[in-house]
Amino acid sequence: MRTFRWSRGERHFPGWYWSATTGRHVGFESWLKRDRLLLMDFDPSVVGIGSQPFWLHWHDGERERRRAPDYFIRRTDGSAVVVDVRADERIEPKDAEAFEVTRLVCAQAGWRFERLGIPDAVLLANARRLSRYRHPRCLHDSAAARLREVFSIPGPQMVGADASTAPTTALS
Numbered sequence: 001m002r003t004f005r006w007s008r009g010e011r012h013f014p015g016w017y018w019s020a021t022t023g024r025h026v027g028f029e030s031w032l033k034r035d036r037l038l039l040m041d042f043d044p045s046v047v048g049i050g051s052q053p054f055w056l057h058w059h060d061g062e063r064e065r066r067r068a069p070d071y072f073i074r075r076t077d078g079s080a081v082v083v084d085v086r087a088d089e090r091i092e093p094k095d096a097e098a099f100e101v102t103r104l105v106c107a108q109a110g111w112r113f114e115r116l117g118i119p120d121a122v123l124l125a126n127a128r129r130l131s132r133y134r135h136p137r138c139l140h141d142s143a144a145a146r147l148r149e150v151f152s153i154p155g156p157q158m159v160g161a162d163a164s165t166a167p168t169t170a171l172s
Helices: 031-042 091-110 121-131 141-150 156-165 167-171
Strands: 015-019 026-027 046-051 056-061 064-069 071-075 079-087 110-115
Touching: 015 031, 026 046, 031 046, 031 071, 031 079, 031 121, 056 071, 056 091, 064 091, 079 091, 091 110, 141 156
Parallel strands: 079 110
Antiparallel strands: 015 026, 046 071, 056 064, 071 079
16 A cells, blocks of 8 residues: 655664565565564465555544555465554554454454464574575475475484485575
């Protein structure tokens, strides 16, 4: 709905994340939103991700309000989820109201609504490391096929890497 701007001195860090799910860049407004985007990109049930997909307008009894949710995701089963990202300790009463309005509107549209906070640090660290290899330039079909074959039976990484035809690929 709007562009992601960078201005000197701002307290948030917007940018673009290359998504393996969509094969293109998806915008984010903060590092927390980038982290949640990265984890959505790893979710095998997610087949589409859009950032700030629409404006939601409502009247709060005193004035007109509007907001753009952070993400819209489509799942493999065809369902849709609207996602807002905010750390628990940063939710003010007006934010809680906006999340509730979003939840109600989503329910009317047949969509789910999720408000996500700070992710687990270990999960995020692992996903960040692995995300470096999700770009098509890193895919080597023959090596990947051999690694899937070798690791179809659980075992130690070094043993599987040695058994593959591309041990350096297995350990990258």
